[in-house]
Amino acid sequence: MDEKKRNEAYNNYVKAKIPKTKPWPSLFNSFWVGGLICVLGQGINDLIMLWFPNMAEQTAWTYTLVVLIFLASFLTGLGVYDRIGKFAGGGSIVPITGFSNSITSPALEFKNEGIIYGMCVKMFTIAGPVIVVGIISSIIVGLIYLFI
Amino acid sequence: MAKSQTVVFKNQPVIIGSYSIVGPKEGAGNFGEYFDYVMKSDSFGEKTYEKAERKMIQHAIVGAIEKAKIKPTDVELLLAGDLLNQIISSSYAARDFSFPYLGLFGACSTMAESLAIGASLIDGGQFDHVVCSTASHFSTAERQFRFPLELGNQRPPTSQWTITGAGACVLALKGKGPKITMATFGRVVDYGINDVNDMGAAMAPAAMDTLMAHFRDSKTTPDDYDLIVTGDLGKLGSEILIDLMEDQGIKLGLNYNDCGQMYYTRNQATLCGGSGCGCSATVLNSFIMKKLLDGSYKKVLFAPTGALLSTTATQQGETIPGVCHAIVIEGVKQEKKK
Amino acid sequence: MYYLWVFLIGGLICAFGELLIIKTNITSARILVLFVLIGVVLEAFGIFDPISDFARAGINTPIIGFGASLAKGAIGAVKARGLIGAFTGGFEATAAGIAAAVGFAFLFGLLFKARTKK
Numbered sequence: 001m002d003e004k005k006r007n008e009a010y011n012n013y014v015k016a017k018i019p020k021t022k023p024w025p026s027l028f029n030s031f032w033v034g035g036l037i038c039v040l041g042q043g044i045n046d047l048i049m050l051w052f053p054n055m056a057e058q059t060a061w062t063y064t065l066v067v068l069i070f071l072a073s074f075l076t077g078l079g080v081y082d083r084i085g086k087f088a089g090g091g092s093i094v095p096i097t098g099f100s101n102s103i104t105s106p107a108l109e110f111k112n113e114g115i116i117y118g119m120c121v122k123m124f125t126i127a128g129p130v131i132v133v134g135i136i137s138s139i140i141v142g143l144i145y146l147f148i
Numbered sequence: 149m150a151k152s153q154t155v156v157f158k159n160q161p162v163i164i165g166s167y168s169i170v171g172p173k174e175g176a177g178n179f180g181e182y183f184d185y186v187m188k189s190d191s192f193g194e195k196t197y198e199k200a201e202r203k204m205i206q207h208a209i210v211g212a213i214e215k216a217k218i219k220p221t222d223v224e225l226l227l228a229g230d231l232l233n234q235i236i237s238s239s240y241a242a243r244d245f246s247f248p249y250l251g252l253f254g255a256c257s258t259m260a261e262s263l264a265i266g267a268s269l270i271d272g273g274q275f276d277h278v279v280c281s282t283a284s285h286f287s288t289a290e291r292q293f294r295f296p297l298e299l300g301n302q303r304p305p306t307s308q309w310t311i312t313g314a315g316a317c318v319l320a321l322k323g324k325g326p327k328i329t330m331a332t333f334g335r336v337v338d339y340g341i342n343d344v345n346d347m348g349a350a351m352a353p354a355a356m357d358t359l360m361a362h363f364r365d366s367k368t369t370p371d372d373y374d375l376i377v378t379g380d381l382g383k384l385g386s387e388i389l390i391d392l393m394e395d396q397g398i399k400l401g402l403n404y405n406d407c408g409q410m411y412y413t414r415n416q417a418t419l420c421g422g423s424g425c426g427c428s429a430t431v432l433n434s435f436i437m438k439k440l441l442d443g444s445y446k447k448v449l450f451a452p453t454g455a456l457l458s459t460t461a462t463q464q465g466e467t468i469p470g471v472c473h474a475i476v477i478e479g480v481k482q483e484k485k486k
Numbered sequence: 487m488y489y490l491w492v493f494l495i496g497g498l499i500c501a502f503g504e505l506l507i508i509k510t511n512i513t514s515a516r517i518l519v520l521f522v523l524i525g526v527v528l529e530a531f532g533i534f535d536p537i538s539d540f541a542r543a544g545i546n547t548p549i550i551g552f553g554a555s556l557a558k559g560a561i562g563a564v565k566a567r568g569l570i571g572a573f574t575g576g577f578e579a580t581a582a583g584i585a586a587a588v589g590f591a592f593l594f595g596l597l598f599k600a601r602t603k604k
Contacts (some may be wrong), residue, residue: 006339007339007340007467008549010340010341010353011341011507012347014341014388015520015554017349017388018305018306018346018384018487019305019384021305021508023530026302027505029502029504029588030497030500030503031498032495032497033500034499034500034548035494035496035499035500036493037496037500037547038492038497038543038548039489039543041492041543041547042489042492042543043489046544049507057490063548064543065582065583065586067586068547069590073587073593073594075592076298076300077597080558081298082297083300084300085302086302086303086438086501088502089504090500090501090504090507090517091307091500091501091503092498093300093301093503093518094501094503094548095500095548096547096548096552097547098514098589099520099549100299100586100591100596101299102299102514102515103587104298104590105296105298105593106297106298106299107594107595107601108296108298109296109297109597109600110296111599112198112556119592119595119596120592123588123591126299126514126515126518127518127587128514128518129519130515133475133519133522134522135577137522137526137556137557138526138551138556138559138576139501141529141530141556141557141560141561142560142561142571142576143570143573144530145560145561145564145565146564146571146572152556190602209505286602287602296600297516297600297602297603298600299514302507304511312602343511418573
């Protein structure tokens with residue numbers, strides 16, 4: 001029998017066989033958890049603005065991000081963030097807290113291989129592409145704006 | 149006619165001792181009461197999970213030797229393997245023993261691979277006592293094949309849970325215990341599955357291939373066995389295997405099951421079930437052995453599958469090949485008292 | 487009450503990420519990359535600020551906001567300093583976020599240990 005055809009048929013068969021889970025519960029969970037994280041961000045931002053009324057809006061928002069990143073990193077260390085992630089999926093991956101989790105989790109995981117070759121090297125195994133793609137695209141956008 | 153893949157043992161090597169050790173989650177699963185030892189924590193008192201995995205193998209080997217009522221100096225060869233790169237768990241475990249060691253890699257089929265090779269060596273008359281062992285650990289497999297433990301991601305519905313556990317058994321030329329009567333060595337089979345979260349689908353064709361070869365070579369049918377058991381196809385994979393076998397004209401009935409599928413209870417949220425070398429190894433060396441010894445099972449076809457992938461291969465766009473080795477274990481015949 | 491909009495828009499963005507995960511099985515690294523790119527594109531076309539005025543943390547907390555800051559930094563720096571701004575702007579605008587993520591990861595990496603999942 002033609003191997004290519006056999007494999008194609010098998011892949012189609014498996015695709016049909018995979019149990020279909022209803023997307024709505026997990027979509028709902030990621031919706032409200034993600035929404036709450038954003039509300040938390042807004043809350044922190046408003047508190048900072050309240051306490052330091054003279055602070056520039058941009059600076060206040062930067063502080064907010066740092067606080068969110070700190071919280072996510074801390075919860076990752078405590079072993080709580082992966083449980084939130086299991087429940088909320090996209091709800092805790094898409095916010096900046098997910099970015100923080102993706103850097104702290106390999107740091108924890110690979111510290112057994114040493115500080116330099118373990119923790120420092122592996123820290124960006126997941127978040128590395130985010131920074132690389134982000135920086136490259138910002139360079140491109142900058143260059144485009146230079147010429148228009 | 150294809151050449152026979154099956155070896156029929158004239159001397160029928162005996163499994164004179166077997167031992168299983170598992171993690172706490174596995175101990176709370178369906179086979180909990182059958183295991184010899186349930187660890188209180190996954191780290192087993194070690195600093196890293198890799199060291200814990202190694203210690204589990206050593207613990208299982210020592211336990212099996214003790215239960216076989218032989219001395220460590222009687223052991224002539226250790227056949228072992230695991231999932232980690234360069235099978236470090238097995239090799240480092242062997243470092244602390246005085247007997248020779250052959251490292252094997254058959255991924256999750258390693259238990260059957262080691263037993264098939266061990267039985268062949270004993271049947272050939274070269275060895276009297278061979279120890280076979282394998283292990284897997286959830287946390288070491290997770291970091292090697294998937295993501296950091298603390299990463300907040302979700303597992304796809306087809307994914308399986310690597311079992312933390314090790315199994316070992318002592319094969320001997322003579323003695324009391326279940327006998328290995330046949331072994332079918334499997335070919336590497338690849339049906340073009342490339343989803344690393346769907347190992348069951350990737351390995352099911354290999355199981356089909358080996359089981360078909362076994363039934364053909366040994367002229368047996370599924371009805372000749374009290375239990376036909378695969379290793380870690382999981383829920384989805386074993387359903388696929390039943391379909392694949394039916395396409396070949398062989399119906400797997402109620403006597404067929406899969407270790408991974410049976411392993412955890414429904415509340416343990418492991419999606420498609422257990423996987424890993426330790427999956428089939430701990431079930432064989434606990435539940436199946438006990439059932440063979442007390443006469444509930446007389447003839448068992450043990451056919452765990454292994455997915456022969458590495459992250460490098462899959463990142464280079466390769467599909468996932470599978471392999472499956474099968475052995476036939478026959479129980480102690482219960483002689484009626486006259 | 488703008489908190490409601492923050493919740494709704496933030497939640498919808500996250501649910502869209504979840505939808506991609508369910509439908510295409512993509513990993514979290516790819517999700518993050520994709521959303522950063524969305525942010526860069528939104529900012530480059532000048533669509534981000536109008537949404538941000540309205541959605542506030544609802545669009546700034548998701549990593550889209552990180553992408554937008556990268557682009558915004560590069561554009562601003564190019565206008566102020568010319569060519570070199572294209573290279574310095576992105577990092578400058580996001581320096582605090584990246585430094586915080588790396589710093590806390592290092593700190594908590596030293597303090598804590600990865601635990602087996604239950």
